[in-house]
Structure formats: C-alpha cells, structure tokens
Amino acid sequence: MEKLKQFFKNPLGVTGFILILFWLMVALFAPVIAPSHSNNSPYMIERIGFSSLPVPPSEDAPFGLTSGGYNIFYGIVWGSRTAFRVGLIVVSTTLVIGVILGGVGSFIGGALDNIIMRITDLVMSFPFLIAVIIMSIVLGKGIDKLIIALILFGWRNYARVMRSEVLSIKERDFVSAAYSLGMNRIRIFLVHIVPNSIFSVFVLASLDIGTMVLISASLSFIGVGAEPGYADWGQMINFSRNWLLGTIDNPMTYWYTYLYPSIAIFSFVMGWTLMGDTLRDVLDPKMVKR
C-alpha cells in the first residue's frame, strides 16, 4: 500500500498510468467504439472501397482511409487490443523464461550455467528474420505465429541480463552472510538474489512491451508478420510509408495516414516506459527519497 502511494505521488508515473489506462479502456470497449459490420473477424480492419489513394477524414471515417480503403479509426481502436495482446503475452513469457534460465543457471553455476549459456548463444545466433520468414512459408502468416517467433527469440536478453546481475550479487557479503546463517539455497535465491537482480530486467521489460508493436512494423516492411489488413499499429505505420512525402504541392497531403498510428504507438510506448521507470524507483528498497 505504501508503495502504491509512492507510485502515485510521482507525476511521471501517474502520466504513464493514465496513458495505459486510456488505451486499456479503448481496447476493452473496442466493439462499442468501432463496431464491426462484416462477418469477418473484427480484427480485420474495416474497409470502405478499394481506392489506392488514401482518402481524407470524413463522417464515415473520422481518421480517414489509408491506401486500399482501410478505415484508420477502426484500425487504431482494434489495434490497441493487438498491442496489448502481443506486448503482454510476449514480454511476460520471455521475462519468466529468461529470468529462470539466466538466474538459475548462473546461481548454480558450473556445467548448468555453461549449457544454458551455449543454448542462449545458439538462439542468439539463429537469424530471427530467417526463422520468421520460413515460419510464414510453412505455417502461414498471422499474429499468433508472430507471437511464437517473438517468444522463441525474445528471452535471451532477459537471460543474459539476469545472469550478469546474479553473478555479481551472489558474491556479495549479505549473501555469504545468509549462507553462514544456514539458509538453504532456494530461500537465498528467492529472497535475496532475485529481488536484488531484477531491476535491469524490469527496465528492459517496460520498454519491450511498447516496442513489440514496432517489431511488427519492421516485419510488415519485409513482408512477414501479421496478415495484411489485420488491426496492428505497426502494420498501419508500414502502410503509410509511401505517403510520407505527400504530393509536390503539399507534402502533408496524407498526414492522417501516419499521424494517428504514430501517436498511438508513441503514447503506448511512453506510457509503459514511464510506468516501468517509476515502478522501478518505487520498488527499490534502497531508494532514498529526495
């Protein structure tokens, strides 16, 4: 409780929280805010016509249409669901896997540490792009394949960071003290090691949730990832690529194609980062209030 109060006293933390809360509401109420009128999955962005040129905002489409007739407003609203899904699933899974593998390995040390590190090396060297591309050939495209690929390749960072922290923590005096007091290893690991080494991991995680959306944008650029037309902010940014420069007379002709997705992504990432930083500050037992 005390911690919570501390959190809310920090203006940046509150800002972050509000941003995330906003998107959470949008995501939860998506079917109400942007109802789907077709039989397809509501995650496929609604379309009005097939025009190759983006269409400026109008009553039917308050944020306009991007090339191909995709309703930008619809995409932003439902895209929030995708952002949360992908971000939370991937980051939480990879965090747990990474912390366990990295932490346990380095704590126990010896051959186990070595093996785990070699596996990490292997995963790290495996070209991510190639795996994703081949996966889409064999299994087809789709957001779920993207999530699997991101999990398979995402845990190595957490493992490595956790490992480095644990390696240094476990030699500290208070740890040796705990040993000499007769504490068993598991307790030491859970009570002393983990809480002290987990901060860098949290920092990484807070940024990661937001950046999952960006990875999706990069993958769309290359032609893999979510199916075309799926409500995914990253994909929508990729759609706007050809329209950034506008026309000769007016470079901002198609501003709505990139402005809205950019704001969505930016605010989402910002929200998580601010929350993450503040949480980190608050949970650190040694935090001195200034």
Added chain:
Amino acid sequence: MKRNILLILVLISTVSLLSAAGTKESDQGSSAGQGTADAAGMNIKNPDTFVEATSNSVETLDPQFMLSTATMELSYNVYDSLLDHPDGDMSKLIPSIASEVPTLENGLIKIESDGTTYITFPIRTNIKFHNGDTLNPDDVEYTFKRAVVVGAQTSSLSMLTPNLIGENSFSDLIDSVGFEAAWNTLDELVMVDGDSVVFKLPKAFVPFLGIMADGGNGSAILSKSWSIEQGAWPGTKETAQDFLNITMEEDPLFDKMMGSGPFKFVAWEPSKRIVLEAFSDYWQGAPRIQRVVRTIVPDNQTALLMLKNGDADFTTVSVSDLGQVEGAPGIKVLKNLPSTWLMKINFVMDMDKGSSYIGNGTLSEGGIPNNFFSDINVRKAFEYSFDWDVFINDVFLGAAQKPYGPVLVGFPTANPDNPQYYFDTAKAEEYFKKAWGGKLWDTGFTMTAVYSSGSTHRQRALEILKLNIENLNPKFHIELASLPWAGYVGAIKESQLPLTLFGILPDVFDPYYPLFEHMHSAGGYAEWGGYIDLAKEKFDPLINELGTNYDPVRRKEISWELQKMDYDNALSIFHFQAVEHVAMQDYVQGYVAGAFPGNLDFYPIYKENK
C-alpha cells in the same frame, strides 16, 4: 553547459566539413565532369552519363538464360540480333545484323512440300564486336547451336527449341534418338552458306522472325571466338555433352557480356549497379550518351528523391507515387504508356487433394472439392463476379486496361469484339445456382485464395472477388492468405492453390506466343490449370496451325476462333493489361517507350535542354 555547446559546435562543423569535402572532389574526380550550365540556364548533371534507377536486380548477364524481362534491357543494348523493330513500333520488322528481312516473297523463306522450311539471313559484313573482331556468319551459327546445347531458358528460346529440334531440350532429344542422331539434327539446324546463315526447320514456324527480333534478348548474337575464350562450349561435337544444362555458377558467360550493340559492358556490381560505355565503332554510328549506369535502388521513395535531386535521370513511377513527381520542377512525367504485360486469374481445375486451401475438401459449406473449378458454371460465376471498374479505376487509378482475351490489346489479330465477361451480379448468381447440379447454392463453400506477399495488385484482385462473391450468398466463404514469393511459387507448382495469379509477358509480337502459353497443352498454363486434355483435344491443332501457316487471313481466323474458345471455356479471368508511368529529367531527350516502358533503348538518348 560549456561542454554541451562545444559538443554541438564540433558536430555541426564535422557535418559541414564532410559534405563540403565530398562535393569538392566530385568536381575533380569525375571523368565525365559535373554540372554543365547550358545556354537555357538549367544545370545538367553529368551531361555524358545517363543514370537509370530501378528496383529490379539482374539475375545473369548471359542472354540465353535471362528469365526476367527487366534484365533483358541490358542484352538489348549490349547485343544485337538478326532483326529488330523500329523504335516504338512492335508490329514491323527491320533488318539489323541481317541485311534483309526474310519473307516468302523475296525467296529467303522456302517451304518444301514436306513442310521443311529453310530461312536464309544474309549477314552484313561491316559489323564489329566490342573487342574489335568482325561479326561473321560463324558467330550466328555458334549462337544458336549453343542455345540448344546448353538448354537456353529464356521464354522465347524455350518456345523456339521444340520447333527447331522437335523436343523440348537437347538432352530430351538425345534421350529419344541417341547422341549421334541428335547431333546431326543440331548440325543441320543452322548452316553457314557464304555470307549468309541458313536455318533448317522441320516445319514452318511463323513466330520465328519475331523471335529473331526480340531485341537481343534470347536471340542476341554472341561472338564465337570470345565465348570459347571465356570457357563456353567450344562448338564441337566431342564437347557437346559436357555442356548440357549448365548451372548459373558454371556458366562462364554469367557475369560478362561482349556483343556488337551500341554499348559496351564495363562492370557489374551484383545487386548494386551495372555500368555500360558507348561503343564508338557501332555499325549504325556511335551513340550520343557516353555512359550508362543502371543502378539498383530497392526503395521507391529513395529512388524518387534521387530523381528530384538529379542523381538519377530516369525511373518508373508506380500509380501511387505519381503525386510525388507530377509537377515537380525539372521533371517530366509520361503517363499511361501501354505495356505488354497481361495479368490473369487462373482457375485450377485439378488441385492436389491434400491442399490446405480447400477447406475440408468436400462439396460442403466448409470446403470445396479439389476439382471445384472443373465445373464451367463455377468458372463463369467467378468471371461475372469480378468488378473491372473498381479494379481499374480505384486500385489502378485508371492506369490499366481491360483485356479482350488472351491476345493482348495492341497485338496483331487481337479482337476488340471478342465476347468478354463483365461484372454482373445477376449473371453470377444465375451461374452459381446452376453449379454442381444446382447443389452448390444451397450447400455453400469455403476456400482460401492466396496471393504473394507484397503484391498489392494480386491482393486487391482477390479482395474484390471475395467481396462480390460473399455478398451473393452468406454461405460462400473466401478466406485470403499471403505467402512469401518462394512459398507462392512452390504452392503453385504443387497444385495447392485454387486460383493462381500469373500473367503473360510476350517478348514476341505475335499472337502465337500468348495463345501458346495460355491454351496449348505444352504452354505451361494448361498444366497449372489442369486442362491439358482439353487443350490437346481442342486447342492444340489450331495453335499448331497458327504456328505453321504464313497466310495472314487464315491466321486471323484461327486467332479469333481461339479467343472465342477461351471465352467459351472461361479458362481465366483476364483482369488487366498494364499501363505504366515513367519520370525523367526534363533534359533527357530521345526516350521512346517500347514494349515495356521501363526497359530502355539507350541508343537514341541524350541530354540537352530544349
């Protein structure tokens, strides 16, 4: 604070220094010289060099193995063929390396009573290769014999080979009649007779002349001595079998070119650029531009920026990017140039039973049987469900034309009055109700239509079909999926996809070509579409006659009949024939749009303010 200001100052000065340093050297270092202020006042960058920006990379420099049309631009300019077309007019033939166009009238084409045809090409004696050698009939003989021996893959040559030796490839011929007999056929195929070269064909083949004029693509004339020097087939009987079916890496001509065309090959930096230089001893006179650089720019936005900055002189412009160049100062845009590229949505009448794109594989709401499209009512229903207006006007913004049928618009014997399909929901519904003995309408179906990743026109075409068909009956479901290129190609070859979107790009301006590819049992599409038997029975005899009969009246008759038969059988949906836009600097003169506006003839081009 002070440290920060210092840091910023350092950064700014570094950047300015760097940019200044670069431009200074370019004045001194460039052989062609930098800007030249012309009398008209506009600065022409690199007046002697022409820079083309394209996203198409080159897969090989051996003209007998080029598969992609964009690569053929190079062989066109570096090599010559026996015949050519006047600039911009694909319907006429003019002599090139040959000094006369063979016809029946001038006696250079002779057809014997048993059908054996002799075509004689008198060869000019004043043509030089880039290495100084004079071109002679031996080079022509060598070129075509080599093409047969190594199994040339360009579409025109692979169409020619069976008409020359009776089998699809030389190795097939060896398998059927043994090496001795095969070699004899090859030997007599092309013979030198004084200053002429004589081709002996088992029977008349009308498109032959057109293939000889495909602009240095498949019929580029190689230098025999030079090729042998590089390690290509020595031209003898003893060595022929060592050169059957060589791979890309084994091909000594893979990364070099040496021809008799107006431009010399200088260098190839794979995936980056190709540099050509003017050949001053070109037999038709030296070109005006001294240097050509064909540079690969993968991102179209970057290419347009380069164009506007003068670092590129020419590039093709996609429909969506038109707004960025139209009206830009110093740039001229040529729009709506017809292109000989016909796209169609092909029905696959006989799919692999294990395909993952046919739902549960049975005639039910959850799938389709693997021979779903064998019912003509289904095909017709799909034809009436495609909305050409929306596709051409909204998706292509008007930059496409609705084809008449398999013979391209603008080709000889294309029939504008050929019956065509058009968007009509009532008719579509009518045919769907007739389909599968009337059961389809009540049962419904599900199938997955696939397009290749990144190919927007394929995606939109399928989306339009999906929208219109699903609107007819709530039990009709068409899912859409995309595959990376490799997956797409593989799936097509394995008959996994119910609909394939692939087109026809004729190198030769003769109706035989598209009709052969689309409707002949050996044309490729019959195999993909599963209508080989139909083709053998109904289309082959007509197409074969089209290939052997020189009479223009009869040819038109046959062509029209075949176009109608395509309509009657609803083999594919011809959804568009492409039209292209190009953009170039105002001071680029001499550009003439050819069959493919993006493939340039560099010879007449020069830079001048007008």
Added chain:
Amino acid sequence: MLPVILLFLSMLIFSLVMFLSPYERLAVFIPNADAVGSSIPFDELVSKYGLDKPFYVQYWDWVQRVANGNLGWSPSARMPVADALKRYFPATVELMLVGGLIVFLGGIYLGTKSARNHNKFFDQASRVATTIGVSLPEFIFGLLLLVLFYGILGILPPGQMSAWAEDVVYLGSFHHYTGFLLLDSLLNGELYIFWDVLKHLILPALAYSIGLLSVMQRIVRSSLLETLKKDFVTTARAKGLAESVVIKKHARRNSLLPVVTISGSMVAKMLGGAAIVETVFNYHGMGMFIVVAAQGLDFPAILGSSLLIGVIIVVTNLVVDILYTILDPTVTLE
C-alpha cells in the same frame, strides 16, 4: 565448444529445409517480379541444383564443402557465398562502428547525466526524447532524415558512396586490402573517398542507432542509480570527494556490468544488420543480404551468414564474460 555450436546451428537451420518442397526452394532462381510468365523451367532447375535429393545427402554435401573451405554459391547474391560475405560484412561492420559510437557515447553520456539529475528536468526531458526515438519505426525515421538531409539540404545522399567514388573503387586501380572501405581508402591514400564513405555512413548509422541509444541510456541510468546508492559510494561521499569524482572513479565502473551485457546483444542485433535502414538508404550490407536470402530461401547464403554471425556472437559473449571479471573482481567464472 565453438565447432559444436556451429554444427548444431547449421543442422537446425538446414532442417528447415525439410519443411519446404524443392519447388519452394528453387524460387530463388526465379526473379521475384511480376514480369515472369509461366514458362519457368521448374523441373529442370530442380534436377540441375539437386534440390530433390534427400535431406541428409544435401546436408552432408554441404558439410563436406565447408570443411574444404567452400561455402557454396548464393543464387540470390549471384556470387559465391564467401565473396558475398567478404563484400557485405565489412560494410555492416563499418555501419556498426559509427552506430556503435553514437550508441555508446550518446547512451553513456545521457544516461549518466540523467542519473545525476534524477527526476529533475534533464532526466524527464531525455526520457521523453529517447522514447520518441524508440517509438518511431526505423524506416520512418530514416526516410525523414533522408528527406531533410538529402531531399531538402542535398548534403547527405543515400548509398554507400557517391558515383564517382564507386568508379574509383570498383573500376579503377583501387586495391581492396581488407575489404573495409574506410581502412582501404586510407591505405590507398584516397582521402576524399574516405570522407565520402564516412559521409554516407552518418544517416544510416543515426537512423538505426536511435532505438539502441534509448535502450542504452535507460540501462546506464538505471544501473548508475543502483550503484550510486551502494555503500561504497556513500563512503566515498562521506570522505568528502566531489560528486563528479565519485561518479567517474567509483560508480561508473560498477554500473557498467549491465551495459556490457546489453552491448553483447546489441552486437548481435547490429550484425544481423539493419535490413530496413539499409533498404531505405540503399546501403548494401549484411541486413539486405540476409533478408533477400531468407525471402528466397537461399540456403547456402543463409547458412553461410549464420555461421559467420554465430562465430562472432560466441566470441562476443566470451569477451563480455571476460569483461565482467575485469569490471567486477568478485565475479568468478568457471
């Protein structure tokens, strides 16, 4: 250890071959363009390139060739794999160097300053700024940079070097001693080429290091904040040392551990090249090479580049581990 990993890696990648049909694998020989008709010689290509031989036969062939130093031919790059690596790898390394400099110097500087001004203006401002940097996709950022510096100002063009420089390097009497353009241009005495290459490196390096810079800044900040609260720091302060000395001499060293770790994974990321930035800036490095190879299922190229990257990553991790021991003497490795 290294050969074992490489062996496993290559087997893993190669086994993906099993999921694909020979036709899918020959797509790399067919240009991906709409300008291709149905006359693709499928079966001839399959038999020519031995794509229908069983998996273990193909794998064993490959292993034998590699053991003889032959990495095979890359159809997507149109040259032997080894040549392609020699061409594209140095280009990416140069990009990494410049980008790495930006990331390290910028990240450490900003991170330190943020930590020192914890929760004050600079901290907040830089956190917002770096978040913007992170939330912009690379290609948008790259394109905007290109528009500004090339489209409008005309000073920093795309590509690896200017056309006149390319002529000298590839067509002239330029000697490629090392394959690294920056180094080679100095060795050839071509100072102007050196500047030209450097000039072309700036924008792409900026575009793709912004994201990493942000990560680095946060890690440095977080880690430094950690360390600043440690007892030995309090001791140093109590001894009356100036704050800057405290940070530079005592805190920084210890806070560098996670930085070192992250650097290790950044090397991996940078090595794969930034395919997107390379595409936008027309800079031919490993990124573009790998993506094109992957899209075309060009296995010799995929395997070759994976091996190279694998070697480097293992070595990098080793270096990272060693650095741990130097920075933090209490860490012991087996």
